[in-house]
Amino acid sequence: MSSIIWGNRSVLFLRNYLPLSFKVCRKPVNATQARGLHLTPCMDKILSFKLSDIGEGIREVTVKEWFVKVGDTVEQFDDLCEVQSDKASVTITSRYDGKIVKIHHPADDIAFVGKPLLDFDVEDDDADDSDSESSSDSETEVGSGTVASVPPTNGGKVASEEDVARHITLATPAVRRLAMENKIDLSKVPATGKLGRVLKGDILEYLGQVPVGTNIPHPTIAAKAEKAVQTATGAVVTPLVDGVEPLKGVPKAMLKSMSESLKIPHFAYSDEIDMTKLMDFRNQLKSVASDRGINKLTFMPFCIKAASIALSKYPILNSSLDVEKETVIYKAAHNISVAIDTPQGLVVPNVKNCESKSILDIAKDLNELIERGRKGTLTPRDFAEGTFSLSNIGVVGGTYTHPCIMAPQVAIGAMGRTKAVPRFDENDEIVKAYVMNVSWCADHRIIDGVTMAKFSNVWKQYLENPALFVLN
16 A cells, blocks of 8 residues: 555555556655645666775775766766875776766765765666665665755755855754743854854853853854955955864875884984985986986985895895784885875885886886876875885985884885085095985884894995996
């Protein structure tokens, strides 16, 4: 049996009497609305497209950009959006053919793995074959959220935030009851909530029960006030207010990684490297590098290759520590992580298998990582399986530093700025030398100072005598 609204009465009738091409749909109808029998075809079904696990233990992502909008019709494998995890950007593609009826997260919003990204309107056949949940879950979720509480306007359409703020005094039932008990007109109470919502504290401040200024206006209120406040010359005066910003993307990843890093007992070691011969050596290779498509040859590929050679002699620095089992895991590949400054923040992808690559091969891979990092197109694979880290803080400035180890790695090096300084040569004459400072940090639970110093000496030997590179 099914129930429909006809006029102002509920009528029960047998479902079997309906045409096969229709199903009975239940819709709330006001008493002053429909006066006739309405049958709505229900051959379509709403499915929630949930964010799948993208690996690397990632539980949440930031939606960077949508490639579709509500009302678009898409097919399987069409691009839907691009999301940014704390490690890389990933493009999400469609699993269905259908029409998009709802987008759950705007750009720059946080989306969680296993939660809906958007809703599809698909045919029943496709819906029955799908593993996704039906619209009942989606409707329950909406019903408990803030969107469902927005009053409908313009013939039943949901009012926009701008319409709500302009025509309706927003307040919760508890706040309205408090205003009614004190015989207060809510429209006259200065609101500090989002989009002009009147809060309980606003009423208490209006009644004089709390000091004026106790309630800090929501940023949406402050933005309007910024436009309204002007000086006599017409210049906009920006009010100074405290701000709160949630961590997401790269800054959130830094919070996690540095919290783990500081659980490691760090041992620090520093030295000076004479880069004079390496500068001449690099200048000689620039033309060869250009012929091979490498337009920019920096000192970093030489530092990476020298580190790989030194790691071959002291493999304990290319390992990880299993604290629970009290074992050291030696890594065969030299996947050297390099810190790159990008618009999204500092990221640390790695150059794979440096032990089997030449300096020019490393330079080519490094340039590609830098380019993709600046475009925000690095993938989780670029960050996976790093075994040792180098950071060139000298491109920004500074000399000595104290880098933090990236767990589960056990060592990291940071190079400072190369600068011209006076030095004595073998004839005790003062000459101009180009000197770079390096700072190493190692996990002192398995690496002692002597091992770190010996490693640094090998690395230094190759940079100060670059002709030795031809031996490797």
